[in-house]
Every structure is written in structure tokens, then in C-alpha cells.
Amino acid sequence: MIIVMKPNASEDAIKHVVTEVEAKGLKTHLSEGEEVTIIGVVGDKSKLDTTAIEAAPAVEKIVPITESYKLSNRKFHPQPTSFKVKDTVIGPDTMTIMAGPCAVESEEQLMCIAQAVKKAGATILRGGAYKPRTSPYSFQGLEEEGLRYMKTASEETGLATICEVTSAHAVESAVKYVNMLQVGARNMQNFELLKEVGKTGLPVLLKRGLAATIDEWLNAAEYIISSGNPNVALCERGIRTFETATRNTLDLSAVCVLKEKSHLPVIVDPSHATGVRSFVEPLAKAGIACGADGLMIEVHNDPAHALSDGPQSLNFEQFDSVMDNIRPYISLAGRK
Ligand code: PEP
Numbered sequence: 190m191i192i193v194m195k196p197n198a199s200e201d202a203i204k205h206v207v208t209e210v211e212a213k214g215l216k217t218h219l220s221e222g223e224e225v226t227i228i229g230v231v232g233d234k235s236k237l238d239t240t241a242i243e244a245a246p247a248v249e250k251i252v253p254i255t256e257s258y259k260l261s262n263r264k265f266h267p268q269p270t271s272f273k274v275k276d277t278v279i280g281p282d283t284m285t286i287m288a289g290p291c292a293v294e295s296e297e298q299l300m301c302i303a304q305a306v307k308k309a310g311a312t313i314l315r316g317g318a319y320k321p322r323t324s325p326y327s328f329q330g331l332e333e334e335g336l337r338y339m340k341t342a343s344e345e346t347g348l349a350t351i352c353e354v355t356s357a358h359a360v361e362s363a364v365k366y367v368n369m370l371q372v373g374a375r376n377m378q379n380f381e382l383l384k385e386v387g388k389t390g391l392p393v394l395l396k397r398g399l400a401a402t403i404d405e406w407l408n409a410a411e412y413i414i415s416s417g418n419p420n421v422a423l424c425e426r427g428i429r430t431f432e433t434a435t436r437n438t439l440d441l442s443a444v445c446v447l448k449e450k451s452h453l454p455v456i457v458d459p460s461h462a463t464g465v466r467s468f469v470e471p472l473a474k475a476g477i478a479c480g481a482d483g484l485m486i487e488v489h490n491d492p493a494h495a496l497s498d499g500p501q502s503l504n505f506e507q508f509d510s511v512m513d514n515i516r517p518y519i520s521l522a523g524r525k
């Protein structure tokens with residue numbers, strides 16, 4: 190439930206309500222707006238005397254939250270969330286571009302891609318060091334060596350970095366080298382992994398599961414936030430449907446639904462959503478129009494010889510052109 194305080198309720202009055210609630214063993218989360226403060230309450234509400242709380246002079250009303258996810262719920266936290274990844278902000282005023290190879294393949298490969306995506310305007314370098322491949326015989330990633338190259342690329346270019354983690358062991362390594370962790374589609378409901386990334390305090394990009402509903406996705410985000418980490422962004426990367434013309438089906442309506450139901454930033458990944466490089470630009474534009482806070486795009490120096498996801502990867506020239514062509518859409522959306 191949330192406790193909505195009256196406009197301009199005093200700090201003392203807010204503190205008093207918080208103390209009352211916490212004394213009963215429940216947790217509170219404060220959301221301070223310009224005029225109104227909202228106190229989110231999580232825990233066993235049967236212990237609370239809600240009538241007495243609602244009768245307090247500085248309390249406007251109590252609103253129950255019926256959805257099973259609370260901390261990721263917009264009712265709980267009406268302002269959109271924003272957070273920093275190194276020097277980049279992900280939030281309502283910006284369009285954050287994350288770009289880079291599907292997999293880190295070598296130091297030289299990563300460095301030349303990092304320089305190219307930075308020049309084109311990306312601020313976060315993506316690169317997989319632990320690759321969750323469908324076949325066990327496909328390239329599985331350079332693991333810690335790949336993470337080291339991510340760190341070097343960040344030091345050389347100033348870009349922030351994001352890397353997927355697939356196990357608790359990978360989390361332990363990744364926190365030493367990168368600025369943001371990615372939980373991939375295949376691990377969206379790996380609840381032990383979600384708790385591990387929640388404990389790190391590093392910003393997390395939570396990709397949508399291949400066949401996950403929005404409700405399941407927000408509950409997965411809830412695992413991370415309730416483990417102590419509020420800096421979560423959601424990534425729509427396409428879902429499984431009957432359609433085979435594209436690798437997945439980009440669910441753009443999910444962006445609109447998430448904006449209504451949650452305060453968490455939303456990133457659109459047109460590369461994994463379609464698996465086809467020529468569809469990246471139109472769907473990037475559509476994602477911006479639907480209210481996305483950022484894009485994740487795969488870029489490779491030599492897509493034809495990429496060790497993974499070559500067909501959806503853009504070469505440098507194509508990425509430059511996509512960046513130039515989406516710029517007017519970013520300004521139209523009122524973002525930087
Ligand atoms: C990736 O980002 O390279 C990746 C494997 O994405 P997804 O989990 O969305 O398939």
C-alpha cells in the first residue's frame with residue numbers, strides 16, 4: 190500500500206508516520222515530489238492500524254496496491270526513475286545509446302568498435318563476455334579476459350560499459366570491470382541471479398524473457414530492487430510469437446504499458462528484436478516515439494565474420510547513418 194501525505198506535510202509529520210509503520214516491522218520507501226510525499230509500505234499490513242494512520246492530520250489517504258510488484262510500481266513511485274552509469278544518465282530527459290558487439294572477441298576488435306560507437310554518439314559500450322548461446326558448440330565468450338578488455342576500452346574512450354552476467358560467478362567477476370550489469374532474456378526469471386545482481390549496487394539492465402508477460406517482468410525487477418538495488422532499467426528485446434519473418438516480435442506496446450505501470454526506465458533493443466540489420470533503424474525510431482529512454486544496438490567492425498549475431502549487427506557506416514537519422518526523433522521526443 191502507499192500512504193499519500195497532504196500537500197506540504199511537514200518533515201516531522203512524515204517522519205512520525207514512517208516511525209509508526211517501521212515500529213510494526215514493515216519497510217518504507219519515500220518518494221518526495223515537489224508538493225506531495227508518498228510513503229510506500231512493504232510487508233505484512235495486518236499488523237498496521239490503517240484507520241489510525243489514515244486519520245492522522247497530515248495524511249491524505251491510503252491506497253492499496255493490488256499488483257504483486259510494489260517497488261517497481263508507478264503508484265509507489267510516481268516520478269520516473271533516473272540513475273547514472275559512470276557519467277551517463279538513464280532517465281526521462283535523455284536518450285541513452287548503448288552500442289557495441291554482441292560478443293567481445295579480442296582487444297583490438299573491442300577497441301576499434303568502442304572508438305567508432307563513441308564517435309557516432311553512443312555513451313555506453315555493450316559487449317558480451319559470457320554468451321548464453323542456444324548451442325553449446327557456439328562461441329561462449331572470453332569470460333574474464335573479455336571483461337578486462339571492456340575495462341581497458343572504457344579507460345581509453347571514457348565510455349561507460351555494460352556486460353551480461355549469466356551466473357553468480359560471472360557477477361563476482363563483472364563487478365570488478367564494468368559499470369552496468371545485464372541480465373539476459375534467458376535469465377529473466379533466474380531468481381537467484383536476480384538477487385545476486387541486486388546485492389551489487391551496480392545499475393542493472395533487465396531484458397524481457399522470451400515469453401514473459403509484463404507482469405512477470407516487473408516481478409523480476411522487484412527481485413532486484415527488493416535485494417537493495419533501485420537502479421534497474423527494463424529492456425524490450427522482442428518476444429516469441431508465431432511470426433518467423435523476424436527473429437522475435439518487438440512488442441512496442443510493452444513500452445507504453447511499462448511507462449504507465451512502472452517508473453523504471455525502458456530501453457528498446459531493435460537488434461535482438463528483429464535479427465535483421467535493415468529493421469534496426471525503423472524500429473529504433475518507433476521505440477523513441479513510444480517513449481523509450483534508450484536504445485541498445487549491436488555494432489561490429491566486420492559483421493560478416495562476427496562470432497555471434499552478425500546478421501543483425503551494423504557496420505560503422507550503417508551505425509553512423511542510423512545515429513544521424515534518429516537524431517530528429519530524439520529532439521522531437523524532447524530528449525538529449
Ligand atoms: C545480448 O544482448 O547479446 C543478448 C544475448 O540478448 P538477449 O538476452 O536479449 O537475447
Ligand code: MN
Pocket residue numbers: 291292461487497498
Ligand atoms: Mn547478441
